[in-house]
Amino acid sequence: PVFRTPRAPGQGWENDLSRRQPRAAGMVTVILQPAGRCRWDEPVRIAVRGLAPGQPVTLRASLRDEKGALFRAHARYQADAGGLLDLARAPALGGSFVGVEPMGLVWALEPDKRFWRFLEVLDGHEPDAGRLLGRAVHERDFLRPGVRREPVRAGRARGTLFLPPGPGPFPGIIDICGIGGGLLEYRASLLAGHGFATLALAYYDFEDLPKEINSIHLDYFEEALCYMLQHSEVKGPGIGLLGISLGADICLSMASFLKNISATVSINGSGFSAKRGIYYKQTCIPSLGHDFRRLKVAFSGLLDVVDIRNDIVGGHENPSMIPIEKAQGPILFIVGQDDHNWRSELYAQIASERLQAHGKEKPEIISYPGTGHYIEPPYFPLCPASVTKLLNKPIIWGGEPRAHSRAQEDAWKQILTFFCKHLGAIQNIASPKL
Numbered sequence: 001p002v003f004r005t006p007r008a009p010g011q012g013w014e015n016d017l018s019r020r021q022p023r024a025a026g027m028v029t030v031i032l033q034p035a036g037r038c039r040w041d042e043p044v045r046i047a048v049r050g051l052a053p054g055q056p057v058t059l060r061a062s063l064r065d066e067k068g069a070l071f072r073a074h075a076r077y078q079a080d081a082g083g084l085l086d087l088a089r090a091p092a093l094g095g096s097f098v099g100v101e102p103m104g105l106v107w108a109l110e111p112d113k114r115f116w117r118f119l120e121v122l123d124g125h126e127p128d129a130g131r132l133l134g135r136a137v138h139e140r141d142f143l144r145p146g147v148r149r150e151p152v153r154a155g156r157a158r159g160t161l162f163l164p165p166g167p168g169p170f171p172g173i174i175d176i177c178g179i180g181g182g183l184l185e186y187r188a189s190l191l192a193g194h195g196f197a198t199l200a201l202a203y204y205d206f207e208d209l210p211k212e213i214n215s216i217h218l219d220y221f222e223e224a225l226c227y228m229l230q231h232s233e234v235k236g237p238g239i240g241l242l243g244i245s246l247g248a249d250i251c252l253s254m255a256s257f258l259k260n261i262s263a264t265v266s267i268n269g270s271g272f273s274a275k276r277g278i279y280y281k282q283t284c285i286p287s288l289g290h291d292f293r294r295l296k297v298a299f300s301g302l303l304d305v306v307d308i309r310n311d312i313v314g315g316h317e318n319p320s321m322i323p324i325e326k327a328q329g330p331i332l333f334i335v336g337q338d339d340h341n342w343r344s345e346l347y348a349q350i351a352s353e354r355l356q357a358h359g360k361e362k363p364e365i366i367s368y369p370g371t372g373h374y375i376e377p378p379y380f381p382l383c384p385a386s387v388t389k390l391l392n393k394p395i396i397w398g399g400e401p402r403a404h405s406r407a408q409e410d411a412w413k414q415i416l417t418f419f420c421k422h423l424g425a426i427q428n429i430a431s432p433k434l
């Protein structure tokens with residue numbers, strides 16, 4: 001951490017901000033709380049002290065990811081009559097976003113090639129012309145101190161297990177990513193910080209796993225589940241599942257066919273066997289299939305795949321539907337209403353009908369307006385479009401940045417609460433610090 005707040009021990013944030021004596025020129029201070037470092041899913045309070053009354057300034061944030069790519073965001077503000085700018089109260093007057101957005105400088109980050117500082121304060125409202133008044137570096141990490149990271153190579157299963165600090169056993173979660181393949185650890189590492197032993201599970205295009213995925217075989221995922229159930233630091237008798245997109249449909253299939261799954265969260269899952277058949281022992285759920293003639297071109301010129309799936313003939317009785325009524329534990333559906341990958345909200349509705357037709361309780365469906373397909377942990381910038389393996393071309397995912405960001409904050413709290421409730425987490429560790 002490069003940045004230090006100039007503050008005596010024991011002094012709170014409010015005290016710190018209310019000391020508004022006139023200062024010598026050049027005494028502009030950027031205040032970040034927590035100072036230095038916090039988890040990626042935690043909010044940071046940002047303020048600037050020592051400005052002239054009503055001074056127009058531009059705040060510019062930039063971040064370099066682990067692959068070296070640079071991201072930046074900026075916003076124009078005006079200091080108050082006391083020369084203070086507090087992002088929890090002051091509206092942005094323009095730039096990457098407008099209005100009161102305390103975390104806007106994080107969630108509005110966009111790829112850029114030019115800057116490397118996290119936060120800079122520039123005189124005036126021209127981000128590239130203003131005199132630099134102050135700057136601060138702020139680190140946002142994914143591993144809470146004490147979280148242990150263990151590579152998993154158990155039988156065929158490949159992934160990484162994150163164990164919370166302190167003595168176990170801990171409630172366990174398996175986290176399964178979407179169609180991109182490989183091994184993604186960011187969400188699992190954050191969940192471990194909230195008290196869950198979390199396995200980030202790869203299922204193709206990683207080390208010795210197949211390079212392509214043409215069908216889903218649940219035996220592989222059952223091996224990973226057994227690994228978790230047998231781990232001395234993972235609390236049984238049931239495991240939680242969290243998946244997004246194709247990963248969500250894998251989680252729904254696991255919950256339907258395998259035992260010892262206590263709770264399942266589907267983020268933008270469809271509940272159907274989509275492009276690939278799903279297999280378990282003698283059972284096969286045939287794929288619903290696509291009709292590429294339904295591919296649309298969006299306003300941006302990018303492709304929109306939202307309607308390419310074949311019609312769901314027979315609704316919840318369609319043979320391509322995953323038999324979710326067999327799941328033992330509850331299912332939480334998180335849905336983005338502007339999902340352009342597929343019609344998640346409609347699918348969640350059909351899933352709910354199917355459960356009720358089989359005498360099950362109505363599942364919890366949380367549906368967010370203006371929200372796209374990729375609902376990530378809080379403060380992740382919206383990914384509006386990217387190359388999909390389905391077509392090897394860029395497609396739109398949907399979502400409006402501000403609404404999507406709000407949905408991510410709320411969805412994360414809902415997911416943590418759901419797992420705490422159904423996996424019996426230790427509340428003091430697991431409660432979201434949001």
Ligand SMILES: *[C@@H]1O[C@H](CO)[C@@H](O)[C@H](O)[C@H]1NC(C)=O
Pocket residue numbers: 229230236237238259260
């Ligand atoms: C699976 O669940 C059953 C019933 O709840 C339990 O008796 C069994 O011990 C669990 N298996 C494991 C490996 O935890």
Ligand SMILES: *[C@@H]1O[C@H](CO)[C@@H](O)[C@H](O)[C@H]1NC(C)=O
Pocket residue numbers: 266267268269333334335336337338339340341342343344345348368371372373374375397398399
């Ligand atoms: C999936 O993502 C899309 C946005 O791209 C969203 O509209 C949809 O509601 C999401 N579905 C679920 C179940 O979260």
